[in-house]
Amino acid sequence: MLINQIKQMMADKELTQTQVAKECGFSAGALSSFLKGTYKGDNDKLEAALQSWLDGQTQKTAVFVSAPDFVNTPTASKIFADLDFVKMFGKMGVVYGASGVGKTQSARQYTKQNNNVWMITARPSICTINEVLYEMALELGISDAPKRAGKLSRMLKTKLSGTKGLMIIDEADHLPLKVLEEIRILQEDSEVGFMLIGNDKVYTQMQGGFNQQHQFARLWSRNAKKQSVQKNSKQDIDAVAKAWSIDLSDSKLMNALYTIGQSAGSLRALTNYLQLAGLTAQARGEGITLPLILSAQKQMEC
CATH class of the missing domain: 3.40.50.300 (P-loop containing nucleotide triphosphate hydrolases)
Incomplete structure (x- = not known):
């Protein structure tokens, strides 16, 4: 049932009714009434919007690789x-x-x-x-x-x-x-x-x-x-790499990360490259490799 699926997704991702309603384009009051089964408006329209939102959330969960919330460097x-x-x-x-x-x-x-x-x-x-x-x-x-x-x-x-x-x-x-x-x-x-x-x-x-x-x-x-x-240290880069489950013993890969992470934009740019590389890696069912990181860098610097 759609209502139960919405409630479960909100619980899993710790989302509020206000957040979900805003993303779907209607009021928190309408969502609250719908989840209680008392909504008096256009239920078909609201259900369609919620189904579309739920499908999007499910797709994100399946394929989207997000950066760690925070890396304590x-x-x-x-x-x-x-x-x-x-x-x-x-x-x-x-x-x-x-x-x-x-x-x-x-x-x-x-x-x-x-x-x-x-x-x-x-x-x-x-x-x-x-x-x-x-x-x-x-x-x-x-x-x-x-x-x-x-x-x-x-x-x-x-x-x-x-x-x-x-x-x-x-x-x-x-x-x-x-x-x-x-x-x-x-x-x-x-x-x-x-x-x-x-x-x-x-x-x-x-x-x-x-x-x-x-x-x-x-x-x-x-x-x-x-x-x-003024710039991040190698120890900072090590902490980021570890958070992304990258093999720190791969010296060639780590040296590339040091070069990227200690240049202009440093951690921000490195995180962007790792995120894009992670998407490809997950689709292939493999870990993040140096070619994937360099490919991501090339794509994002175009």
Whole structure:
């Protein structure tokens, strides 16, 4: 029976009714009624949409090779340690460096694993004081947050104070000095940890270029932790390869992974290649080999 199949798939993949309804294009209320057998609308249309969704999920389960949810690499462990420090002591820190080395994924995993850790992402549309403070408020569960910066700041100070928590701001290189100063003051007033994550630009902005004088001095001196991650180590690549069940004793294959994983984009690119290679490997009923990885690399770089 379709209802039982839908319920089983939701249980197996730990999906909520809201998620399934959104993917099928109708309301969570309609799905809830259907699963209870009380839906009064067009049951044929809804059943067709659910059957199509179920078929898609079954196909994914059969042929799709996904990346491991998270690989705890040595680099990730270092980032975790810095996040622990700024959270424990209510300090401000920055993790900066090349893209694709695992900074964001490490921060997301840390957020999942720890209480009172919140994470927002700055971007061109979220880089003013109002927008950044409002994003923090939403992350903290303040659904009726005001739009005025002053009121927002006071509300956030009250909400954060005493939590012994940590606010992580990813893509912080988008933030100008005025916003960084607002964050510094909020961090000091609330006495919770703040970690800024981004590329090298966030480091130079907080440093004031190469000049630590004048308006940048207060900001720069508050940074208790400064972690640079410019590329991944061979140990990082080993951890990723092990997570994908690759034979680490195959020196030719591993040397190729080191070359890929320590170049621009590093772990992100390597994971993409492994995912595509894994699809082919599974279809053939074999393990991931060097030719499959190189073929995936060639396809994705075209």
